[in-house]
Amino acid sequence: MRVVVGGGTGFVGRALTQLLRSRGHQVTHVSRRGGKDRITWEELSRSGLPLCDAVVNLAGENVLNPFRRWGDAFCREVISSRVETTKTLAKAIAAAEQPPRAWVLITGVGYYRPSPTAEYTEDSPGGDFDFFSRLVSSWEAAALIPGSPARGVVDLSGIVCHALEKESVRGILNGVAPSSPGTSNGTFARELAAALGRPALVPVPAWAVRAVFGAERAAMLLEGQRVLPKRTLESGYHFIFPELPGALKDIVA
Incomplete structure (x- = not known):
């Protein structure tokens, strides 16, 4: 499969990417910075979703970041980092001529x-x-x-991969x-x-x-x-x- 992963450069994203590629899938990351096998969130909004079979969103600010004080501003940032990236991907999926058949959201x-x-x-x-x-x-x-x-859950990337590869999987896991x-x-x-x-x-x-x-x-x-x-x-x-x-x-x- 061709899989687009939002937030694919983080701890879980790297593990998922390694697993997907080891199983023969192609992975494109959506992140703040572009590069090889990457597009930025701005590019996604401007040019739309690359041709793909599945989309996963792992993006989001770390709620337990000890270097950030908990307050209204940080709370809004935590929520926005999840909601806005999900909205961006959802809009791109809805607008795609050939939408992906799998859509996994890490809530x-x-x-x-x-x-x-x-x-x-x-x-x-x-x-x-x-x-x-x-x-x-x-x-x-x-x-x-x-x-x-x-x-510590090292099986998380395995569960996501399982959900992508098995078409009968639906709902919350x-x-x-x-x-x-x-x-x-x-x-x-x-x-x-x-x-x-x-x-x-x-x-x-x-x-x-x-x-x-x-x-x-x-x-x-x-x-x-x-x-x-x-x-x-x-x-x-x-x-x-x-x-x-x-x-x-x-x-x-």
Whole structure:
């Protein structure tokens, strides 16, 4: 297939691009800067969608960017970075003489927090269902945060590829591994430490998390949930790393 990927130069985008190309697909990125196998968002708006079979949108400002203060301006930027890029791609798809047959939207790579106790599947009522792909990548960030859920999902690009290649796939797919949903960040940190061959000793207090990220974003890290990939499994996707230790060892390697 010929696949156009918005935001294809990020962490998930690079993994997805590598996987798609390894499976014989052609990939064109839409990004702020042009280049080989890339077009800019301005070019997309001006010239329309390149001839393609599928479109994926991964674009969006990092909600948990610790270098940006949480406020109205940053909140608008986070929303706009997702909504406007999706609108741009949707308009280009609608105007295309030969529209793509597949359209995959990642509704919010990162964390999903509708309730700290309920179990959520793709069939649960209410709200959006986000793909969990936020890997705590730095050692400092991997210290223990009390009660925080965190799952590194290396299968996210596999799920997107599966959705593109299997025409029967429709609707929402949760990109969280099936084993032990709601894994605490304490468990995550210990498993990551084991993968790195380092100790995980000192927990980060909740007040420090709130000081860095602000109260609203800190809640994403400090409050838990159980998200289940019911429809993802029913669609026929087989997780490469259904268990957290194997996923972390692969990423670290």
